[in-house]
Amino acid sequence: MITPMNVLLTGGTGFLGEYIMAELLERGHSIWALYRSESRKLDTIRFLGSVGLPRSANSLHWFKGEILDAYDQWDNWCKDYDGLDSVDTLIHSAASTRLHMDDSGEPLKTNLGSAKVLRRLIERKPMRVHLISTAYVCGLVQGLRMMEASHPKGDFVNVYEESKWESEEIWKGEATLLRPSIIVGHSETARCASFTGWYILFQAAHLLDRLMGETANSSRLSLGISIPADPYATTNVVPVDYVAKAAVRIIENPSHHNKIYHLTHPDPPTHKWTLDLICRRFNLGGLDFSGAGSPFTQPRNRIERMVWRQMQTILLHFANNPIFDRTLTESAVPDLEVPSISEEFVEKLIDYAIESDWGQSTQ
Ligand SMILES: NC(=O)c1ccc[n+]([C@@H]2O[C@H](COP(=O)([O-])OP(=O)(O)OC[C@H]3O[C@@H](n4cnc5c(N)ncnc54)[C@H](OP(=O)(O)O)[C@@H]3O)[C@@H](O)[C@H]2O)c1
Numbered sequence: 001m002i003t004p005m006n007v008l009l010t011g012g013t014g015f016l017g018e019y020i021m022a023e024l025l026e027r028g029h030s031i032w033a034l035y036r037s038e039s040r041k042l043d044t045i046r047f048l049g050s051v052g053l054p055r056s057a058n059s060l061h062w063f064k065g066e067i068l069d070a071y072d073q074w075d076n077w078c079k080d081y082d083g084l085d086s087v088d089t090l091i092h093s094a095a096s097t098r099l100h101m102d103d104s105g106e107p108l109k110t111n112l113g114s115a116k117v118l119r120r121l122i123e124r125k126p127m128r129v130h131l132i133s134t135a136y137v138c139g140l141v142q143g144l145r146m147m148e149a150s151h152p153k154g155d156f157v158n159v160y161e162e163s164k165w166e167s168e169e170i171w172k173g174e175a176t177l178l179r180p181s182i183i184v185g186h187s188e189t190a191r192c193a194s195f196t197g198w199y200i201l202f203q204a205a206h207l208l209d210r211l212m213g214e215t216a217n218s219s220r221l222s223l224g225i226s227i228p229a230d231p232y233a234t235t236n237v238v239p240v241d242y243v244a245k246a247a248v249r250i251i252e253n254p255s256h257h258n259k260i261y262h263l264t265h266p267d268p269p270t271h272k273w274t275l276d277l278i279c280r281r282f283n284l285g286g287l288d289f290s291g292a293g294s295p296f297t298q299p300r301n302r303i304e305r306m307v308w309r310q311m312q313t314i315l316l317h318f319a320n321n322p323i324f325d326r327t328l329t330e331s332a333v334p335d336l337e338v339p340s341i342s343e344e345f346v347e348k349l350i351d352y353a354i355e356s357d358w359g360q361s362t363q
Pocket residue numbers: 010011012013014015016017034035036037040065066067068092093094095096097110132133134135164179180181182183184193194196197
């Protein structure tokens with residue numbers, strides 16, 4: 001028997017947030033969803049309608065605001081939105097997923113800022129707290145098994161990872177930390193609303209394919225590029241529906257609270273498997289792995305320069321190779337199967353991404 005939660009959800013209009021919202025409604029919970037933009041809210045309502053939700057208008061309420069104002073505005077929001085102060089659970093999924101610092105101070109501003117603001121809010125308005133973090137708070141790791149525990153400050157690949165690590169530090173022991181790896185589209189429909197992460201790798205290959213246009217097969221198939229990475233290391237990708245289901249099921253059970261969970265794939269694809277698939281899909285060849293740390297082949301001609309530019313993006317994806325321990329997650333949600341990352345599924349993800357013009361067209 002599940003005890004219904006009354007959830008304050010941040011980031012409900014985001015890629016993962018929409019699936020968390022659908023899962024919460026499906027399982028009989030109530031939601032107060034913070035949103036900023038009317039059009040994003042409408043997109044989310046449309047999405048919920050497309051999966052047959054919400055069944056009852058009483059279970060989903062929206063309130064407009066900026067997460068960084070949550071402490072200062074709480075009393076005003078409670079006055080404006082009758083019932084908001086009855087929330088008992090906070091699921092914080094809102095974040096800036098920008099990888100590198102921009103002029104406005106993102107992603108630190110939102111990610112670290114919201115952790116601090118919500119920490120203060122909880123002292124005034126107690127709630128059970130569950131944060132969506134990232135498995136990559138471990139920083140740059142080569143083949144080591146990362147446990148579902150706090151990590152010492154690592155060698156971060158980007159400011160985004162650092163901002164998520166800093167946020168975890170603020171909540172350590174007092175919130176459930178849910179750490180997805182790289183989130184990809186739905187395991188059945190391939191639907192995706194944020195073409196970051198793994199998609200950038202495929203987008204780079206797609207662009208390369210188009211740049212090469214009518215280039216003869218003899219050139220396309222003998223690019224002569226050696227990637228300085230371990231071919232049998234893995235990239236951990238996980239479908240969005242699994243992450244949402246696991247997160248909600250973990251949160252529903254108070255005995256799981258305030259621990260750390262890797263919402264990651266137990267059997268992620270190796271770099272070689274992924275690269276072979278990319279080469280088949282985009283009619284490219286002559287790309288192989290020369291092992292971590294070996295020198296990167298320098299471009300010798302126009303085609304190689306073109307390839308090389310795209311490879312800078314591709315390389316980043318093969319550089320970080322942690323293995324994520326899932327002991328706590330498996331004991332919390334033992335019956336929840338993680339959909340496999342099959343060739344058919346990845347082809348479907350790429351088809352969906354290309355049809356959506358990598359997020360440029362409306363979903
Ligand atoms: N995507 C991944 O591969 C991945 C992997 C691991 C962990 N995560 C984590 O999963 C969570 C969800 O990511 P996502 O992919 O769903 O991101 P997303 O699609 O970019 O959505 C971000 C959400 O946060 C909201 N938001 C951002 N700044 C805000 C602010 N200042 N005030 C209020 N709302 C704000 C956005 O609202 P608007 O709609 O108004 O912009 C949106 O709803 C994040 O915590 C992210 O760090 C993501």
